[in-house]
Structure formats: C-alpha cells, structure tokens
Amino acid sequence: MSSALKIALEEILRARRLRADGPPLRGMGRSLxxxxxxxxxxxxxxxxxxxxxxxxxxxxxxxxxxxxxVLSLVARSTGDGVLAAWVDPADRLDPASxxxxxxxxxxxxxxxxxxxxPRGLANAVAAVGTLLGSGIFExxxxxxxxxxxxxxxxxxxxxxxxxxxxxxxxxxxxxxxADAHVAHGPEGASLALRPSGPSWSGASGPGRxxxxxxxxxxxxxxxxxxxxxxxxxxx
Numbered sequence: 001m002s003s004a005l006k007i008a009l010e011e012i013l014r015a016r017r018l019r020a021d022g023p024p025l026r027g028m029g030r031s032l033x034x035x036x037x038x039x040x041x042x043x044x045x046x047x048x049x050x051x052x053x054x055x056x057x058x059x060x061x062x063x064x065x066x067x068x069x070v071l072s073l074v075a076r077s078t079g080d081g082v083l084a085a086w087v088d089p090a091d092r093l094d095p096a097s098x099x100x101x102x103x104x105x106x107x108x109x110x111x112x113x114x115x116x117x118p119r120g121l122a123n124a125v126a127a128v129g130t131l132l133g134s135g136i137f138e139x140x141x142x143x144x145x146x147x148x149x150x151x152x153x154x155x156x157x158x159x160x161x162x163x164x165x166x167x168x169x170x171x172x173x174x175x176x177x178a179d180a181h182v183a184h185g186p187e188g189a190s191l192a193l194r195p196s197g198p199s200w201s202g203a204s205g206p207g208r209x210x211x212x213x214x215x216x217x218x219x220x221x222x223x224x225x226x227x228x229x230x231x232x233x234x235x
Contacts, residue, residue, distance in 0.1 A: 012109075032171055050173050086111065
C-alpha cells in the first residue's frame with residue numbers, strides 16, 4: 001500500500017477508535033465461536049458458521065449467490081454487535097442492497113477501490129492487513145469477485161499464508177469472495193456456490209416478480225457434502 005493511503009486508513013481507524021458517540025468498537029463477549037451466516041442450511045453444513053481465526057472463502061460464478069451469502073453473514077454479524085469491514089478493490093458493493101439485506105451500515109467500514117488503479121489489488125490486500133491488525137474488526141471481507149484470475153495470481157506467493165498467520169487464535173474471520181477457489185486456512189471454510197434456478201412470486205405469466213435465487217452450496221474442494229438455500233432478491 002502507498003504510504004499516503006496507509007496513513008489515511010490508519011488515521012480513520014484512530015479517529016473511529018476515539019468516537020464516543022458511535023457503536024461499540026468491539027462486539028460484546030468476543031470469542032472464537034463461529035460467525036453464523038444467517039442461512040440455517042449453510043450454518044449446519046459448516047458446523048456453526050464461518051470459523052474465526054481462519055481465512056475462509058465463498059466462491060462461484062456470477063449470479064451464484066456468493067455476494068448475497070456474504071451479505072447475509074455481515075448482516076447477522078453486525079446485528080449481533082460485531083464491527084465488520086468490506087474491502088472492495090473493484091468497487092462492487094451497493095450500500096442500498098447491503099442495507100436491504102439487513103447490514104447495519106454504521107457497523108461496516110467500506111474500503112472502496114478504483115477498478116483501474118495501478119496496484120489496486122495489492123493496495124486492497126495491504127488494507128486487509130492493516131484492518132486485521134487494528135484489533136477493531138471481528139469480520140473482514142475481501143471482495144475479489146470480477147477480478148481476473150491472472151491479477152490474483154500476481155500477488156506474492158505468501159499473501160494468504162501471511163494473512164492466515166495474522167489471525168490464528170484471535171476472534172477475527174477473514175472471508176474472500178471470488179469467482180473461483182483462491183485460498184483458505186487449514187481450518188477455514190471453502191464454500192463453492194452454483195445457481196440452481198430463480199424463484200418467482202405469483203402465478204406464471206408476465207406479471208410475476210423475481211423472489212430470489214435458489215443456490216447449491218458445497219463445502220471443501222473434494223467433498224460431496226452440500227446444502228440448498230434460497231437468497232432473497234432485493235428491488
């Protein structure tokens with residue numbers, strides 16, 4: 001990360017730490033218990049939710065529900081008093097959709113990138129390291145969806161190992177959102193999603209509305225364990 005950007009981010013974190021009128025800087029009763037996603041079938045599949053102290057990933061093609069599932073996780077977490085951060089190098093997050101999904105925006109730091117900025121992805125990864133090291137956030141999301149795989153592969157070989165070592169044994173979860181498998185910690189979750197079809201409200205015909213998306217989730221890269229869920233559409 002450029003020194004100016006790093007200084008600016010650290011200044012934001014210092015200012016946020018000193019605000020007496022904002023939400024608590026830490027969730028009450030921090031522990032190593034998993035963070036529930038708010039999707040009962042997925043939480044059962046993961047034996048409670050996304051593990052803390054680990055790098056996890058949620059990946060799948062476009063319209064597979066990857067962002068919707070992670071927004072559900074953030075909504076459940078911020079609703080429980082957790083502070084979360086969303087690092088967004090491609091500037092994909094829609095705050096209105098996040099709010100409609102139940103995310104408490106006052107408990108979410110959105111770190112926006114510029115999609116064509118030089119070293120944009122490297123700066124985003126460096127920002128993740130700063131956020132993890134701040135001691136403020138219990139959930140950090142790095143949104144890699146839509147970023148070409150060749151750009152992700154240009155990151156240093158030890159990128160994910162370094163981030164995993166930063167959070168081992170502490171009550172922080174790092175979740176990667178991506179088009180395909182990127183990385184996960186030794187005890188981290190790896191969720192592969194694929195769409196199984198839209199869900200419509202009302203009778204068949206031109207007047208019906210999209211109600212949601214049916215999704216199939218598989219855990220791990222070499223497993224047959226899976227779950228079905230439906231993610232609600234937001235207008």
